[in-house]
Amino acid sequence: MALVMFDLDGTLLDTASEIGESVNRTLAEFKRPTVELLQVREWIGHGTGWLMRRAWSEVAGPAGSTDWAVVMESFNYHYENCAGSLSRPYPDVLDTLAALAGRGVKRAVVTNKEGRFTEKILRTHGLDRSFDMVVSGDTYPVKKPDPLVIYNCLQGCNQAAADALFVGDSSIDVQTAQAAGVACWAVPYGYNMGQPIEAAGPDRVIETIKDVLVFFEGEK
Secondary structure, three states: OOEEEEOOEOOOEEOHHHHHHHHHHHHHHOOOOOOOHHHHHHHOOOOHHHHHHHHHHHHHOOOOOOOHHHHHHHHHHHHHHHOOOOOEEOOOHHHHHHHHHHOOOEEEEEOOOOHHHHHHHHHHOOOOOOOOEEEOOOOOOOOOOOOHHHHHHHHHOOOOHHHEEEEEOOHHHHHHHHHHOOEEEEOOOOOOOOOOHHHHOOOEEOOOHHHHHHHHHOOO
């Protein structure tokens, strides 16, 4: 038995458009200018709260006296409506998940996205039963890059670090996996804050998710 842990946004699913739509609906509600999708892509990875603050500061400066709880209530409302509507799985994702299951390899998601959004997006794309464990940004008191999220995932799936692989798209993913002592492979098409993923130092850069199958063929 072995385990593959996947990041979600930018690794399994292209979610930037629906996140950007939610951000802009929120900004418009508060009569603030909107932001470009390219900017949103570079802000994904730290969770929705960090991203919304980054977008706000970009167009309106520091939040200052703004009631941030009200802003995030608005964002959560809009994202609840948008989640799953504009996202799509990247090529080879569905087939690869099925192939891993067929080989008896456990699968997990480890994301900084809040659980209610993670669950809705996975359910919308028919992936809610594709994983043995889902770790979201609010599952534990900490989130990536804290290695605790991987330690707990390993424990929950009853797997050793030596038999596990983490697949992500950002320096946050690489940092988390390295801190946990788990091999990390990365895809180049995700949301690594506008930087080439090679600069983050993953163990391997793969062009497509299906390449993870090689990890279990003795070609690590």
